[in-house]
Amino acid sequence: MQHSDYLQHLAQQQWLIPLFPLVAAAIQSLLKRPARKLSATLTIGAMGLSCVFALRAFFATIGGPGGEHHEVERAIFDFTWFKFGNTSLDMGFILDPLTAGMAAMVAFVGFWIFVNATGYMAEDDNFTRFFCFMSLFAASMLGLVISNNLLTFFMCWELVGLCSYLLIGFWYFKPSAAAAMKKAFITTRIGDIGFFLGILMLYWKTGTLNLYTHDPFHPGALEQAGNLATLAGWWSLSAAGTIALLLFFGAMGKSAQFPLHVWLPDAMEGPTPVSALIHAATMVAAGVFMVGRMFPLFTAGAPPGGSTPVLNFVMWVGCITAVFSATIAVAQFDIKRVLAYSTCSQLGFMVMALGAGSLVAGQFHLLTHAFFKALLFLGSGCVIVGTHHEQDMRKMGGLKKYMPITFWCYLVGMLALSGVPPFAGFFSKDEVLLETFHRSKAAWGLATFAAFLTAFYMTRQMFMVFAGKWRGGGGHHGHGHHGGEPHEVPWNMWLPIAVLSVFAIGLGFFAHSYGRYLGAEGGEAAEGKALVMGSSIAVGALGILLGWVIYGRKTMVHATDKDPLAAMPAGLFTLLNRKWYIDELYDVTIIRFTAACGVFFRLFDKLVVDGVLHAIAWATWGISQVVRWVGDEFFINGGFDTGCESLRLGGRTLAKLQSGRVQNYFRVLSLGAAILLLIYFFT
Amino acid sequence: MSIPLSHYLMLSAFLFAIGLCGALSRKNAIIVLMGIEIMFNAGILNFIAFWHYKYFAALTAQMFAIFAISIAAAESAIGLALVIAVYRHYKSVDVDEMKSLKG
Amino acid sequence: METIFWILSAITVIGAILSITLRNLVHCVLSLILFFLGIAGHYFLLRADFLGAVQILIYIGAVAVLILFAIMLTRHVTGDEGPREVLGGKWWAGMGTAVIIAGLLWAIIRKDQLTQVMPPGAASMPDGKLVAELGRALVTDWVVPFEAMAVLLTAALIGAVVIALEEVIRKR
Numbered sequence: 001m002q003h004s005d006y007l008q009h010l011a012q013q014q015w016l017i018p019l020f021p022l023v024a025a026a027i028q029s030l031l032k033r034p035a036r037k038l039s040a041t042l043t044i045g046a047m048g049l050s051c052v053f054a055l056r057a058f059f060a061t062i063g064g065p066g067g068e069h070h071e072v073e074r075a076i077f078d079f080t081w082f083k084f085g086n087t088s089l090d091m092g093f094i095l096d097p098l099t100a101g102m103a104a105m106v107a108f109v110g111f112w113i114f115v116n117a118t119g120y121m122a123e124d125d126n127f128t129r130f131f132c133f134m135s136l137f138a139a140s141m142l143g144l145v146i147s148n149n150l151l152t153f154f155m156c157w158e159l160v161g162l163c164s165y166l167l168i169g170f171w172y173f174k175p176s177a178a179a180a181m182k183k184a185f186i187t188t189r190i191g192d193i194g195f196f197l198g199i200l201m202l203y204w205k206t207g208t209l210n211l212y213t214h215d216p217f218h219p220g221a222l223e224q225a226g227n228l229a230t231l232a233g234w235w236s237l238s239a240a241g242t243i244a245l246l247l248f249f250g251a252m253g254k255s256a257q258f259p260l261h262v263w264l265p266d267a268m269e270g271p272t273p274v275s276a277l278i279h280a281a282t283m284v285a286a287g288v289f290m291v292g293r294m295f296p297l298f299t300a301g302a303p304p305g306g307s308t309p310v311l312n313f314v315m316w317v318g319c320i321t322a323v324f325s326a327t328i329a330v331a332q333f334d335i336k337r338v339l340a341y342s343t344c345s346q347l348g349f350m351v352m353a354l355g356a357g358s359l360v361a362g363q364f365h366l367l368t369h370a371f372f373k374a375l376l377f378l379g380s381g382c383v384i385v386g387t388h389h390e391q392d393m394r395k396m397g398g399l400k401k402y403m404p405i406t407f408w409c410y411l412v413g414m415l416a417l418s419g420v421p422p423f424a425g426f427f428s429k430d431e432v433l434l435e436t437f438h439r440s441k442a443a444w445g446l447a448t449f450a451a452f453l454t455a456f457y458m459t460r461q462m463f464m465v466f467a468g469k470w471r472g473g474g475g476h477h478g479h480g481h482h483g484g485e486p487h488e489v490p491w492n493m494w495l496p497i498a499v500l501s502v503f504a505i506g507l508g509f510f511a512h513s514y515g516r517y518l519g520a521e522g523g524e525a526a527e528g529k530a531l532v533m534g535s536s537i538a539v540g541a542l543g544i545l546l547g548w549v550i551y552g553r554k555t556m557v558h559a560t561d562k563d564p565l566a567a568m569p570a571g572l573f574t575l576l577n578r579k580w581y582i583d584e585l586y587d588v589t590i591i592r593f594t595a596a597c598g599v600f601f602r603l604f605d606k607l608v609v610d611g612v613l614h615a616i617a618w619a620t621w622g623i624s625q626v627v628r629w630v631g632d633e634f635f636i637n638g639g640f641d642t643g644c645e646s647l648r649l650g651g652r653t654l655a656k657l658q659s660g661r662v663q664n665y666f667r668v669l670s671l672g673a674a675i676l677l678l679i680y681f682f683t
Numbered sequence: 684m685s686i687p688l689s690h691y692l693m694l695s696a697f698l699f700a701i702g703l704c705g706a707l708s709r710k711n712a713i714i715v716l717m718g719i720e721i722m723f724n725a726g727i728l729n730f731i732a733f734w735h736y737k738y739f740a741a742l743t744a745q746m747f748a749i750f751a752i753s754i755a756a757a758e759s760a761i762g763l764a765l766v767i768a769v770y771r772h773y774k775s776v777d778v779d780e781m782k783s784l785k786g
Numbered sequence: 787m788e789t790i791f792w793i794l795s796a797i798t799v800i801g802a803i804l805s806i807t808l809r810n811l812v813h814c815v816l817s818l819i820l821f822f823l824g825i826a827g828h829y830f831l832l833r834a835d836f837l838g839a840v841q842i843l844i845y846i847g848a849v850a851v852l853i854l855f856a857i858m859l860t861r862h863v864t865g866d867e868g869p870r871e872v873l874g875g876k877w878w879a880g881m882g883t884a885v886i887i888a889g890l891l892w893a894i895i896r897k898d899q900l901t902q903v904m905p906p907g908a909a910s911m912p913d914g915k916l917v918a919e920l921g922r923a924l925v926t927d928w929v930v931p932f933e934a935m936a937v938l939l940t941a942a943l944i945g946a947v948v949i950a951l952e953e954v955i956r957k958r
Contacts, residue, residue, distance in 0.1 A: 661782050663715070663880065667707055670883045677890040681897065686791050688903035691828075692895045694795050698802050700888030705806025707880025708873050713856055714806060717818055720849060721802050724825050735832040736903050742923050746931075748837055749920075752844055753935050757942035759849050763856040764946035770860040 004073065007095055010057050011075035014093035017053045017103055018142035020046035025135035031128045039128040040118045043135050047114050050142060051107035058104035061097050062517065073097075076148050076212050090210055092148035097517050098363065102289055103145045105367050109281040109374045110138045112496035116378045117273035119493035120385060124271075130170060134277065137163035141282040145289065150199050150209040150221065153293075157195070157254070157286060161188050164283045168270040177269035184263040191253020191260055195290075198246030202297075205231065205239050211293070222296045229301030240300035241310045247294055248314055255287025255347045258321040265340040272381030275336060279343040280374035288350045288366050295359050307357060307439060315355025315436070319443040322348030326453035330460070335380045335393050338461050342417060343373060345450055349432050352447060358435035360515040365428040367514075368507050372416035372425055375500035379410040382489045382497065383465060393464040400466040402486040405494045407466050412501035414462050416508075418455035419540045426536070427508030434532045444532070452539035459547025467551075691732035698725035712769065712776040716762045723755040790831060798824030811857045819850050836917045 024046035028039050061073065078092035114134060121130050140159035147153045162185075169181025203209055205228055206221045213220040228240035237245065251257070256264035267278055278284060291298065291314070302308045307315075325344035332338045346369050353362035384391055386403045400407045416423035419430070429451060437444040470486065488494070702721030709715060727748045734744030770776050801821030808814045822845040829838035924932050 661779065663707060663778055663876075667876070667880055667883060670703055670707065670880075670887065674883060674886050674890060677887065677894065681890060681894050685904065686788055687900070689895050689900040690791065690795075691832075692900055693892060694798070696888055696891035696895065698798060699891070700884045701799070701802045701806060703887060704881050704884035707883060708877035709806060710873060711811065713811060713853060713860070714814060717814060717853065718806055720818070720845075721805070721821065724822070724845070728825060728828060731829055731832050731834045731837060734834065742920060745834060745837060745916075745920055746923065746928055748834070749840065749924075750931060750935055752837075752840060753939060756844055756849060757939055759852060760942050760946040761949070763852055764949040766856055767859050768949050776860050 004075070007060060007073060007075035008077070010060050011077045011093055011095035013053070014057065014077070014095055014099075014103075014146040017050045017057070017107065017146060018139040020050040020053075021135040021139035021142065025132050025139060028128050028132035028135065031132075033125065033128055036127045039131045043131040044111065044114050044118070046135060047107065047111045047138060050138075051104075051111045054100070054103040054107040054142070057095055058100040061095065061100040074212060074214075076214060078148065078210060078213065089151060090149055090208075091152050092210055093146050094148035094212065095146075098292060098359075099145055101363070101367060101514070101517070102285075103142055105370050106138065106141050106145060106281045106285070109370050109500070110141075110277065112499055113273050113276045113281070113374055113378065114138075116276070116381065116493050116496040117271070119490055120273050120381050121271060126170070130167075130271065133163055133166045133170070134273070137167060137277060137282055141286065144286055148211050148220075150202065150211065153290070154196070154199060157250070157290070158192070160283055160286050161185060161192070161254070164188075164267070164274075164278055167274040167278075168267045170270050170274065174269065176266075180263075180266035180269040183266050187260055187263040188253040191250045193249070194246045195250025195253075198243050198250065201239075201246060202243050205243070222294065225296040225300040228297070237309060238301050240297050241308055244294065244297045244300075244310045245313065247297070248291060248310070248317075251287035251291045251351070252317065253287070254290070255284045255351065256321075256344050257287075257317050257347065257351055258324055261321060261325065261344050264344055265337055268334065268336045268340055272336065272377060272384060275340070276374045276377035276381065279340070279377055280370040284343065284347055285366055285370060288347065288354070288362060291351065291354050292359055292363050292366075295354070298354070299357060302357070311355050311357055313355070315352050315439060315443055318348045318351030318353070318355050319436070319446050320348070321345065322352060322450040323446050323453075324348075326450040326457070329457045330453060333393050334391050335383060335396070335461065335465060336377070336391060338393075338457060339373070339376055339380060342376075342454060342457070345454060346373070346417070348450070349429060349447065352443065353432040353435050356432075356435040356439040356443075358431070360518050361428070361431040361435045363518065364511060364514050365432050368416070368424040368428040368504075371500050371507060372413045372423075372504040375409060375413040375497050375504050376417065378493070378497045378500070379406055379413060382406040382493050383410075385489050385493065387486045393461065395471055396465045397468040398466070398470040399486055402470070403488045405488060405498065409494070409497040409501040410466070411462065412504050413497075414458045416504040418458045418544060419451055419536060420455075420544075421537060422505065422508070424504050424506070424508035426540070427511040430533055430536050431511060433536055434529060437532050448535055448539055451536060452543045455540045455543025456547050459544045460551050463547065463551035688732060688736040691736075692729060695725040695728045695732065698722075698728070710777050710779050712766045712778050712781075713763070715778055716759060716766065719762075720755065720759060723751065723758075727751050787831070790827075794824050794827040794831065797821075798828070812854070815850055815853050815857065818853070819846050822846050822850065836920055 021043075024042045027042060031039055074094065074096035076092055076094050078090050081089045081091045114131075117130070117134065121127055124130060137160065140156045140163060144153055144156035144160060147156060165181050165185040168184050169177050171177045172181070199209070202221050206219075206224045208218065208221055210220040211222045213223065225240055228243065229238045231239035234242045253260045264279075264284065268275055270278070298311055298314065299308070302311065322345045325341045325348065329338050329341035329345065332341060346365070350362045350365045350369070353365060382403065383396070383399060383406060386399065386406065387396060390396060412423065416425035419426045433444060433447055433451070436447055699722050702718045702723075702725060705718030705721065706715045707718075709718065730744045730748045730751070734741075734748075738744060766776055769781060773780055798821055801817045801819075801824055804817035805814045805821055808817060822841060825845075826838045826841040829835070829841055
């Protein structure tokens with residue numbers, strides 16, 4: 001069989017990859033709560049199967065006759081979903097290096113996360129519900145990765161959002177979790193509006209939602225990218241640029257880019273395997289992957305080696321996010337929160353690389369990051385289980401003695417994240433920095449600073465958690481049956497992190513081959529390479545050294561000890577610890593905004609809605625109602641005063657529209673119908 | 684037989700308004716539902732009138748009417764079940780008293 | 787024919803008006819049945835025989851009986867309501883809206899010159915095979931909506947039972 005035929009054959013079977021977890025989720029939704037064994041077996045078995053299929057597709061794309069020419073082989077399989085009139089909605093699967101690598105990563109990392117989760121969730125009552133959601137999460141992410149059509153892409157995208165909502169709020173009885181789930185959903189929805197508008201505009205301009213069709217008469221949306229670059233869009237951008245910008249808003253929400261990053265740290269409220277899945281393989285990866293998938297639109301119209309306004313915007317958003325979240329991570333005490341902000345920061349690196357015009361660097365960092373971030377999160381999950389559900393790093397310490405396996409694996413993850421040479425993070429981050437260096441020296445400088453901070457806060461975390469003496473135990477009045485000394489976790493929890501740490505070590509050496517695999521230009525950009533690599537190593541070492549100087553020489557003794565950094569001038573530490581007060585800023589602005597809306601709608605209700613009703617009363621009842629009208633006039637004024645007063649009550653005023661009376665709604669409804677009839681009559 | 688189409692349409696408009704009036708102004712929930720039934724019937728009468736006068740050969744209008752009647756039946760079943768549930772809870776079927784959804 | 791139309795129209799309108807104005811709920815339902823009968827008569831007049839039968843079966847046979855049952859189950863409101871309690875709050879607004887909508891519909895019907903449309907000639911009258919055609923169409927071209935309707939009715943049935951039973955279950 002010809003290789004291309006083989007790929008075509010595999011592309012037709014791409015749907016099998018998300019199918020297994022989807023079926024597993026469907027079955028588990030019917031399982032009873034005590035069916036733990038069955039549930040775990042189903043989830044892991046299904047994920048293993050889809051992992052096999054994803055890896056088969058991955059190796060098939062590697063084994064192509066690539067060689068000298070870097071032509072990307074892309075097999076697609078489209079079919080019509082349904083037709084109405086002359087338009088038809090298509091669905092389709094794609095198999096190209098980008099998809100294959102991503103699907104293999106998601107399935108593989110997801111598999112090990114699931115294995116770890118069986119340990120982490122071992123004592124939870126809602127074990128089956130958890131694995132049902134997790135399977136659905138993995139299935140929707142895999143569906144997103146393989147789809148060759150923006151409609152299915154968007155559907156899976158929203159499913160991913162829904163699953164993260166369900167899982168972040170898995171312990172919904174905790175108010176903080178309930179708040180976090182809403183925050184995650186709503187924040188990402190804000191970005192999704194942009195994404196949806198982008199899809200609509202793409203359909204409007206190209207008439208298709210298929211990404212690739214390989215049909216010269218009906219080219220797919222991405223195959224028309226060059227054409228789109230010549231059309232005019234909005235705000236003096238080309239059509240391709242406008243669409244790319246709108247799509248990027250979606251990615252900003254999903255991939256937690258500044259200023260829509262606020263949901264990601266709060267997503268810590270979910271169980272730790274969920275955080276691992278969200279931060280490594282699924283949710284946040286979706287945004288970066290989407291930019292990678294739609295990359296022809298982003299680069300369309302750029303001169304050779306040059307940039308476009310949208311790409312510059314993307315790069316700077318990524319750069320700001322990278323530095324901004326790295327500074328916050330320095331001052332956090334929650335073990336998962338540090339990791340959450342580091343994810344934000346690393347996502348910034350990926351987006352920055354994409355903005356610098358390098359698909360390879362962005363995607364490769366996404367892949368390596370997925371491995372070592374999953375490793376770190378699962379490791380922190382092990383720490384949390386080992387210390388009897390303690391998350392405050394100040395109450396940890398000395399865990400190296402108690403949890404040696406976790407320690408060594410965590411160390412690997414930490415070194416990889418900090419960008420220490422032989423580990424995976426070094427190579428991918430180096431590539432990112434190099435690409436940024438070629439595009440903008442300022443962005444490169446900032447990113448290098450972020451890399452320094454990364455090394456610093458990870459060292460801080462290592463010393464706080466694993467070095468020194470065990471500082472916990474004292475404060476465990478509440479739960480007596482827990483407490484006591486920390487212990488090593490069972491094998492089903494440490495095995496995944498051990499496997500992932502192998503990849504966190506080894507994956508970096510494939511940086512070059514991954515570039516060729518994705519079809520990048522072969523030319524080695526040697527210019528500045530030595531400088532970038534040198535400075536990258538230097539800041540990494542410097543960060544670790546500084547971390548050792550501050551936290552390593554003299555470890556914390558008591559949980560109440562002040563952080564040495566708190567001595568920083570002018571409340572800087574508090575500012576960082578409070579995350580630059582971004583949440584507070586949003587609270588203030590949103591409260592103000594809602595209050596303004598509240599007043600507006602109340603006035604609208606009183607003046608317009610009631611006013612129209614009253615006008616009708618006039619028509620039917622004539623002048624005898626004048627007195628009543630005056631009375632209502634008084635009432636309107638009264639309502640106005642109440643409205644002003646309720647400025648501080650915020651959104652509660654908005655709820656006043658909901659009178660709860662069914663006939664009130666019905667009246668307004670029929671009034672709307674009357675207005676429509678009126679419009680029909682006069683046009 | 685020289686009744687123009689507009690006779691039927693006006694009849695149906697009139698019936699619709701009567702149903703709407705009942706649904707909007709009576710406070711007994713059952714009568715509100717009855718008003719809605721009247722509105723449904725007025726709408727369906729329109730379908731049949733148009734079918735008779737304009738598209739005699741096509742079956743679409745009849746189909747729509749059949750489906751609309753089925754939906755109306757489902758609606759009234761659910762609506763009356765709700766009325767009974769509400770009555771059990773509030774000991775009243777007064778729509779003015781059903782306001783626990785108030786914001 | 788014209789006479790029948792006017793008689794039927796009078797029956798329908800009077801039935802409709804009575805069913806929303808009478809105080810006694812059982813009387814309301816009885817006049818609603820009158821209204822349904824009038825509508826069914828209109829269907830027969832318009833040669834939609836099958837629909838007329840459906841109207842009688844479903845509306846009079848099922849819906850009206852259902853409403854009667856609902857009235858009996860909420861028994862103590864069966865008797866006469868006091869004059870002030872019949873109408874809900876802001877009832878004048880509802881009536882006003884209804885009048886406006888009626889007027890607008892009237893105006894639109896006149897404006898669109900639907901008064902000119904006369905019934906088709908006897909040549910194009912259906913030949914009595916309409917019901918057979920309807921049945922065939924329901925299971926061929928219209929089979930998907932038909933099935934969807936079946937699902938909807940089943941769901942509504944179950945939903946109605948669940949809603950009405952809820953309180954009983956909770957007591958156990």
